[in-house]
Amino acid sequence: MIVGRFLSFLAQWVVANALFLAITRGSSGHVGDFRWTILLVALNILWAVPLIGSVYVPEERIRTTAKAYCYYLWMGAMLAEFLAVGFDYAHVQSGGRSSAAESAAGLVLIALGFLESGVAWLSIRRYSAPEFQIVEEHKVVDWGLYRFIRHPIYLGFFLIGLGLPLFVRSIIGLAAFVVVVAPTWLYVIPQEEDFLVSELGADYAEYIRRTKRLLPFIY
Numbered sequence: 001m002i003v004g005r006f007l008s009f010l011a012q013w014v015v016a017n018a019l020f021l022a023i024t025r026g027s028s029g030h031v032g033d034f035r036w037t038i039l040l041v042a043l044n045i046l047w048a049v050p051l052i053g054s055v056y057v058p059e060e061r062i063r064t065t066a067k068a069y070c071y072y073l074w075m076g077a078m079l080a081e082f083l084a085v086g087f088d089y090a091h092v093q094s095g096g097r098s099s100a101a102e103s104a105a106g107l108v109l110i111a112l113g114f115l116e117s118g119v120a121w122l123s124i125r126r127y128s129a130p131e132f133q134i135v136e137e138h139k140v141v142d143w144g145l146y147r148f149i150r151h152p153i154y155l156g157f158f159l160i161g162l163g164l165p166l167f168v169r170s171i172i173g174l175a176a177f178v179v180v181v182a183p184t185w186l187y188v189i190p191q192e193e194d195f196l197v198s199e200l201g202a203d204y205a206e207y208i209r210r211t212k213r214l215l216p217f218i219y
Contacts, residue, residue: 005054009130013047016079023083024090035089035103035168042110042160043082049117050075050130057127057135065133066195070188075130077184078157085164085173098169106167109159117156120145124153132192134199140207148216150207151189155214158185189213 020043024036050071088094098106121128123144127135145152161181165173196204212219 006051009047009051009054012075013044013051016043016047016082019079019083020086024086026091035098036086038107038110038167039082039086039089039164042114042164045114046078046082046157046160049121053128053130056125057129057133061135062129063134063136063138064199065129065131067191068131070132070191071130073184074157074188077181078161080180081161081164081173081176084176085168085170088170088172089168092172093169094171095165095169098167102169103167106163106165109163109166111163113156113159113161113163115156116145116159117153120152120156132195138200140196140200140203142207142211146211148211150193150211150213154185154189158182158214 017040020040123146124141127133127138127141149155161177164170165177193204193208197208
């Protein structure tokens with residue numbers, strides 16, 4: 001099972017790279033420059049997350065998994081934004097050339113998103129996987145960044161999603177974030193919470209009662 005999952009996520013990683021490279025081919029000189037390279041690196045870091053997660057928790061500790069389609073929804077949405085941003089940057093430049101300040105701000109958001117997701121993952125690494133799962137001795141994680149919000153990893157991905165179009169001033173990419181990415185994440189998050197309530201019961205319900213989803217004290 002673990003080997004099969006790893007190979008599946010590896011194949012998805014290869015496909016994501018192939019699509020990005022294909023959609024940015026034949027541009028007017030932007031392929032291979034600094035911004036294009038950062039987009040490709042960010043894409044590969046993002047796809048390394050499920051690849052690592054697929055093998056980190058030993059198979060014998062996994063008790064149940066569910067709602068695998070949610071993983072494909074949120075990763076598909078992120079891929080759609082990467083492709084939209086890459087295509088816009090390589091061929092259209094709908095917002096014009098980004099300034100150094102805009103690119104720096106976008107890069108900071110992308111870096112903060114990855115940093116926050118990485119720090120949050122350290123708190124849940126004993127339980128985490130790309131798909132929803134429950135493992136042996138699974139407990140509600142309410143320490144680290146999870147003391148303040150229930151989904152710091154998702155918040156990190158939101159920051160990445162906002163940073164990508166800002167980095168290259170992509171109106172098409174921003175539209176993809178607003179129309180595709182944000183609604184998808186706002187659908188997936190309650191699905192995960194429903195799963196955790198069904199599996200962890202009153203402990204997770206109490207955790208929901210005293211914390212916010214994505215923004216401390218707000219939402």
